[in-house]
Amino acid sequence: MRLPKGFQFSQGSLQDYVDCARRFFLRYVQRLAWPAVESEPILESEHYAQLGEQFHKMIQQHLIGVPAEKISAMITAEELREWWENYLEYYRQQAMANQTQLFPEIILSAPIGNHRLMAKFDLISLQKDGSLVITDWKTARKPPQRIWLERRLQTRVYPYLLSKAGDFLNNNHPIYPEQIRMIYWFANFPDQPEVFSYDRKTMKADQERLEYLVEAIEMGDEKAFHLTDDKKHCQFCVYRSLCGRGIQASNLDTDEESVEDITSFDDRLDIDQIAEIEY
Numbered sequence: 001m002r003l004p005k006g007f008q009f010s011q012g013s014l015q016d017y018v019d020c021a022r023r024f025f026l027r028y029v030q031r032l033a034w035p036a037v038e039s040e041p042i043l044e045s046e047h048y049a050q051l052g053e054q055f056h057k058m059i060q061q062h063l064i065g066v067p068a069e070k071i072s073a074m075i076t077a078e079e080l081r082e083w084w085e086n087y088l089e090y091y092r093q094q095a096m097a098n099q100t101q102l103f104p105e106i107i108l109s110a111p112i113g114n115h116r117l118m119a120k121f122d123l124i125s126l127q128k129d130g131s132l133v134i135t136d137w138k139t140a141r142k143p144p145q146r147i148w149l150e151r152r153l154q155t156r157v158y159p160y161l162l163s164k165a166g167d168f169l170n171n172n173h174p175i176y177p178e179q180i181r182m183i184y185w186f187a188n189f190p191d192q193p194e195v196f197s198y199d200r201k202t203m204k205a206d207q208e209r210l211e212y213l214v215e216a217i218e219m220g221d222e223k224a225f226h227l228t229d230d231k232k233h234c235q236f237c238v239y240r241s242l243c244g245r246g247i248q249a250s251n252l253d254t255d256e257e258s259v260e261d262i263t264s265f266d267d268r269l270d271i272d273q274i275a276e277i278e279y
């Protein structure tokens, strides 16, 4: 498949391909904007997405040196205040101020197939013991299951890219997979972070899988980008009406099966931010 000039793979685009090849085709090859909402109720979902984005920006500001009190003074939404206080407590607990080096909102990329694979990290920290910790701030309303997180392309791509392309964050020394940990921290569930370690064997498996996915995308013709058989992925997809998979978006609050998709929705913020960056 001929991908748009300058196209770079991300965990988001690869996750789209794994969830539904058609969605990848519509979003990244045809670049089709479709006027459907991802979830109901619309205003609440948009409001929640804005809060999530604001929360990420507040943390970034704090980690580059803006005093916490100054940021706190600008908060007007109650939900955001609660997330912020949870974050500040986590920051204190983790003694982040004493860590060797913090790299918020850092972008890494490395070649893959005929393209590049890139990711924007919420935070990478180089610890005093020489280990590197990837922290991803999540504002999901329900904590996802660990097994589901483990399978997400984000959990596969981020440590892989840090080892492949992060030497400059480690004083130009190679980063071995065993040095890396990835933490998902949940603003609504601050005491339930999910931590994933990394190792050579896992990295090798990740590399093989990522190369396999990219090759499948590069080699496939349009017919290969078929609609997913798992209609659960359609519940929060903007292309529902185009694909004949329903008009009404699912409700984030009432749909008990939506836990995973809520997190996808949360991830979408990252994907959109990545898409805005020019190289």
Ligand code: SF4
Pocket (backbone or CB within 6 Å): 020, 021, 022, 023, 026, 227, 228, 233, 234, 237, 238, 239, 240, 241, 243, 245
């Ligand atoms: S509506 Fe369903 S089949 Fe169509 S692109 Fe979205 S996930 Fe794929």
